[in-house]
Amino acid sequence: MKLLTLRLGSGDNSVTKAVRLDGGTLTEIDGFADVGELLRAADWETTAKAANGATHAFDGADLAAVVPSPGKIICVGHNYRNHIEEMGREFPEHPTLFAKYAESLIGPNDDLTLPQESHKVDWEAELAVVIGRKGRRISEADASDHIAGYAVLNDVSMRDYQFRTLQWLQGKTWENSTPFGPALVTKDEFSAGPLMTSEIDGEIQQQTPTGDVVFTPEFLVSYISTIITLNPGDVIATGTPGGVGHAQEPKRYLQEGELLVTSIEGLGQLKNRVVKEA
Known part of the structure; x- marks a missing residue:
């Protein structure tokens, strides 16, 4: 799998979402704001594979650091x-x-x-x-x-x-x-x-x-x-x-x-x- 952190919106209205990349499509992994948060879930791999949230095009996507706030x-x-x-x-x-x-x-x-x-x-x-x-x-x-x-x-x-x-x-x-x-x-x-x-x-x-x-x-x-x-x-x-x-x-x-x-x-x-x- 390829897991990314997607930025949506801009300025004060911006948010991030953990997403899975399939070909040219990014699929939101509902309930997780970024890949770091996803990894803290015990069943993160199963959750990511099963995700079927909103989709976005990979081309032109605004990507954050893949793990934006690692502990170390x-x-x-x-x-x-x-x-x-x-x-x-x-x-x-x-x-x-x-x-x-x-x-x-x-x-x-x-x-x-x-x-x-x-x-x-x-x-x-x-x-x-x-x-x-x-x-x-x-x-x-x-x-x-x-x-x-x-x-x-x-x-x-x-x-x-x-x-x-x-x-x-x-x-x-x-x-x-x-x-x-x-x-x-x-x-x-x-x-x-x-x-x-x-x-x-x-x-x-x-x-x-x-x-x-x-x-x-x-x-x-x-x-x-x-x-x-x-x-x-x-x-x-x-x-x-x-x-x-x-x-x-x-x-x-x-x-x-x-x-x-x-x-x-x-x-x-x-x-x-x-x-x-x-």
């Missing part, structure tokens, strides 16, 4: 081999973890705003894991049972803030900076391996199979759940491959007017126009 967004640094090498780092013995907050998320087709304070805004295509079942100290063998599915995320990074200190948080969770979606594709229809790509105005920047990682999604679910309980709707961003702008010579960062496209085969794509903050 845990990100992994230095996980793709070619990115570790381009940044001049050693292969890690343990995952490098940091956090984002829900305020950083935007929809898959929303404008990506360059903040006034940062002049080194970089792209980082990522495979996102979405949790579907609560767990603590989950074994790696059981981790798949706790994964609802996967989505595309871009961990857009403000490098000038990220590298002010050894801790990365301040460069990673700027408000309205992280496109996420378009859909949660359930684990029966996707597993890590297909190609992930980021492009700027049609020029490929990153292109690496999502399986070329040091730590697999299942390992990350197990490792992170050792530290903290994972709940339905929580998100794990599993790291970015080589090709980021900060590692290029000369260094390259996002500029006003550019179109950033992030895609993973089988999951869809994010298309975000870069604009300046008003």
Whole structure:
């Protein structure tokens, strides 16, 4: 299944609805305002499959971040081999973890705003894991049972803030900076391996199979759940491959007017126009 969060209306009258995508049609899953709320229902998969609510065309739909308000967004640094090498780092013995907050998320087709304070805004295509079942100290063998599915995320990074200190948080969770979606594709229809790509105005920047990682999604679910309980709707961003702008010579960062496209085969794509903050 492909599950999305649809925006309806505008301004003070806007609402969101959890929907299922079938071909070119979005079907509302009655009683659930977004995919995160749906995942908190014990029988979410059965409910989503049986949904027969109002329908909408997928083409031109206004989509929110697929899980708009996850309880946790845990990100992994230095996980793709070619990115570790381009940044001049050693292969890690343990995952490098940091956090984002829900305020950083935007929809898959929303404008990506360059903040006034940062002049080194970089792209980082990522495979996102979405949790579907609560767990603590989950074994790696059981981790798949706790994964609802996967989505595309871009961990857009403000490098000038990220590298002010050894801790990365301040460069990673700027408000309205992280496109996420378009859909949660359930684990029966996707597993890590297909190609992930980021492009700027049609020029490929990153292109690496999502399986070329040091730590697999299942390992990350197990490792992170050792530290903290994972709940339905929580998100794990599993790291970015080589090709980021900060590692290029000369260094390259996002500029006003550019179109950033992030895609993973089988999951869809994010298309975000870069604009300046008003």
